[in-house]
Amino acid sequence: MASFPQNFRFGEFVGSLIWLIFWILVIVTLVALPLIFIILFYVPLPEIDGEVLTPYLFLTSILYPQSAIPVIESFLDTTLFKVAVFPGFTYGAIIAAATIFIERKFLAKMQLRVGPLYAGKIEGILQLIADGLKLISKEIIIPSGADKVIFWAAPIAYVATAAAVVALIPAAPGWVVADIDVGLVAVFAILGFFPLIALLFSWASNSKYPFIGGLRALHQMIAFEIPFILSALSVVVLSGTLNLTEVVESQIQSYWFIFFLPISAFVFYISSLAELERIPFDLPEAEAEIVAGWLTETSGMIYGLLQLGSYIKTYALAALFVVLFLGGWAGPQIFPTIESTEAMIYDATVANAIFWFTLKTFGVILLMLLPRGISPRIRIDILLHTGWYKLIVLAFINMFVALALIYGGVLGPGGLLVR
Amino acid sequence: MTSIEEKFEESKRLGLQIVKESEEDRLMTLSVGPQHPGSGHFRFVIKVDGDYIVFCDPDPGYVHRGEEKMCEYRNVIQNIPHLERPVIHDSANINYSYSLAIEELVGIEVPRRGQFIRAIASELNRQVYTLYWLAIYGIFLGHSTMFMWPTGDRELMIDLLEALTGARVTHAFNIPGGVRNDIPEGFKDRCLSQIKYLQKRFKEYEDIFYNNPLFRQRTEGVAVLSKEDAIKLGVTGSVVRASSVPFDVRKAEPYDIYNEIDFKVQYMKTGDCFARSYVPLLDMQESCYILEQLLDKMPASGEVRAKLQPNPKGPPGEAYRRVESGRGALGYYIVSDGTPKPYRVKMSVGSFRNMLALPYLLVGQRLADMPAVYWSLNYWPVEADR
Amino acid sequence: MTSAGGFIKSIESGSKHLVIKRFTLRYPEQKLKFVGDGYQFDPKRGVGIAGYRGRHILFHDKCTGCQLCAIACEGIAEAIGMVKVGDEQQQWKQNKKGIMPQIDYGKCVFCGFCVDACPFYALFMTNDYELSAFTKEHLIYTPAQLAVKPKYQGDVEIVIDERGATHG
């Protein structure tokens, strides 16, 4: 409502502002500051370069920025940073947001229209923020008879699961949240949760269309999980490891696996489209038949969270494609190394790795966006037929190629093409 | 508590009511419309057994506005603006047969140039309607590009009609006695260049939509309407032409100028969803040739509108005239009792006739085929309700 | 193989459009040009003159207050009502009663039959279509408002060239 209330008075408005400031000051001085000091008293302060990081030292870095570098470096090493910022959630969310914007502009260009235009001066670049604000401010409607706990929990679980996949993706040498030896298996294990969440949510909505959508999601997942895993298995055969970082390193030692396993890459690409429920495989959300599928009863930020989750998932699967087939962060060195005696955050190798990784990921994401512009939705029987008959056979063909490469001595330890 | 009988005994003892599971309980009833994204102003109740539709009951009438009753209260000219409301995309055609019937009753003849302009407006409107229909067929199958392209190209035709008639959709242009106004300057060249562009675009549509293997998979062999069934159900327009009945009112009963125009009736043999969706495109291509001929053969000057009283009235009588609209034969049955107001007006519209085929085609199909089958019937809910 | 060919063709067709100029008319910044000044009618010849059917324009010096436009509108939209115009001093010699049409654009369907009905060249239509108002009362145009010639300037038209159609 843009209009002022009838009895609006400027004096009261200023008075309420002053009242607000007063309460903030009271709370800060009486509650927040004592709490901080209590925490500082008990918690041991981090020790950086032989110096204890006291609040005094921390504040001096405002005057002497040079002294802040070790602090930042030590922060970059923490797991918290990895989880929350760089290879973790924030990085994924930013790429997801960029994906949404790129998708809208890309599709608009293909369809001879303009796309978002007015939010933000330049070509509607702030449209996403506007959409987010709109979704946050909307009322969340829960259907009567819905299972409230699951209905609230499912969107959060969806985002969390999507972020958990991101945690396993190495974005640069050493830059991975969880560098575990069974990384690939863990990825597929986590991906297996998504249809379950969809099914739970659709059941909890207590409505017919979501129910059909949830069941379709389950069908789709079962039909495509097997070719998905099989196509990744041939990568494991070539690299000899399940650790994603080592998969990338083995590609750096020889060549990108997409040259040896093009069919597997194709199967992986198709299966990940199905996993992401993108057109032409968006049967669980087919709006012409089952309104919006399992998203029918969502409203407000519940819908926003589910969308955010699905776009983070898009990033995760695109990044997985890059790691498995496109050599991860490998690429020619374009960032100059700066020789300096002083402490520096900038590391040319890492910057290069991040650059190439992001570039390749965006390339794959664009490839995943392309089918939305050119194909209609396919039917569920064709989908199941594709998954069970065609893709599994294709995946097996390329696995035999991979085995032949290993036993023929072309790849693998001491192979012909291993540098 | 092993057998079902024991369970019944137990429940009787406890006073519970137990209902045996019947075949009906396996079915899930879905109400498609009127607030469903895939229905329009229309509702049909379907029951699904697993993924298969086993029951379909159309329930139109959500946009019924009693056009036929309204006609009895207004005189001949005043009926025109409200009669074109059912299909605002095809308003030239829906007024065309009305004008023909009134002309037959009143006994006037349209000047030759007027007949040409009337046919031009009608053909342009057919393009507008069919492009819109095609756009919605695209989005029903999840093809958003196919929604945007025809919608954009439809704008070209709408601009032409705007220059010709003065309104974007509800033209009120084809009236008894001819047309409202002559064509504006430079219309012919503009029309020819835009038709040429549109013909180029049809190839793009075929590339991205009709020849797309996914679209073919979804529509080929789906919901086949055999020739015998099509005749028996009395469907019309592109639906009956897709079932190898080459019936087109423009050819069968040429009205106005159409017997001087050389064109072919486009039809297909298969009768499946693909044929029903492809015949309108063929029709549009044919319509482009018709437009070129019309523009070519049109006399350079002359009257466009027969002199007509403001309240035209003829002797008592009855007339039934039909034209080929975007959705098939569109007929008006008008009874006149000698007063300026018609005694009875009955519209026989293609959508209403094609709706009869919906239950026959939908039963036995998969749920995912529902939008493909439904919209392939060239059904416009507002027109069917009238 | 045919299906693969179909895919390749559709991808080619889709990606070809990434470099074609957009078709969208950016409405508030761009406006379409129209043919002529709007729909007019020549009662002598009994035929209209092509033009856009937008807001009406009323020529006070020609209107005789004959009510034919209101009668024509009666069964269509009932948007035209005849109202008294001006005070006692202001007399038109052709319009003794001093009544002229007042049009309610909340009801008007822009069919233009009132223009066809006017035998005195007094009521025409113009290119103005931007008639939105905040209240229903503002949609009722008095004869004085109808006499104002609207300012409408279209600046773009559809351009068709080798690479497609666009508004420019």
Added chain:
Amino acid sequence: MSTNNNKEELNKKGASNQPKDSTSNTDATSKQQEKQPPSQPSTQSKQVPAKTSPPSATPASAAATANTASAAKPSAAAASTAKTQPEPPPFEKGLVEQIKKEFGDLVKVVFVRPLRIKIQVEPQDIVRVANFLRDSLGFDHAESVAGTDYPKDNQIEVIYHLGSYSRQELAPHILWLTTRTNRDDARLPTLINVYKSVEYHERECYEMLGIYFEGHPRNERFLLPEDWADIPPLRKDFRIKGR
């Protein structure tokens, strides 16, 4: 009707969607006239047979007919038209003679115009006549079913506009099969067993004019709201409010 049929079929043979009639489909004419269509997508230029009247002349001549056939009221127009008619085209005359030969005086030919024939029968004969029209003459579908209320005669006229897809030379023709019923107790036998295509038209006619079609499986609401409690709206004594 549709629903019942469909379910039965489904039980019988699964996912088939062939509508079935008890009294279906043996028209010899359709087989003679049926051309083998070329492969799809294909085109065919269809010629209107020369023996029908040139259609370009239709509006003028029809209008002339209407002029000469002027009578006081439409109900009476019927009787006088047939007499004052100019010579009808031979093809239509042939059709009419075939009907006359079969039924004699049971069928009253109201008028014969180029491309339009109107015949009137009594309600009890309509199914027989319709069967003959379908099987022997080749009028294989109904384009519309219109009802007109004549309060002066206390009658309602129902008109079946019959057309043909299967006979090429019949394509431009519309045969108006009419019958009249009493206005107070409007009952007519349904033609649904002869023409499948009248199903929804008759339903509409039932609710708009209040004619009960005996034998029609669903004489129910169709277009009007479910809570419609007034008289059928297309009867002349139903007035729109304020007019």
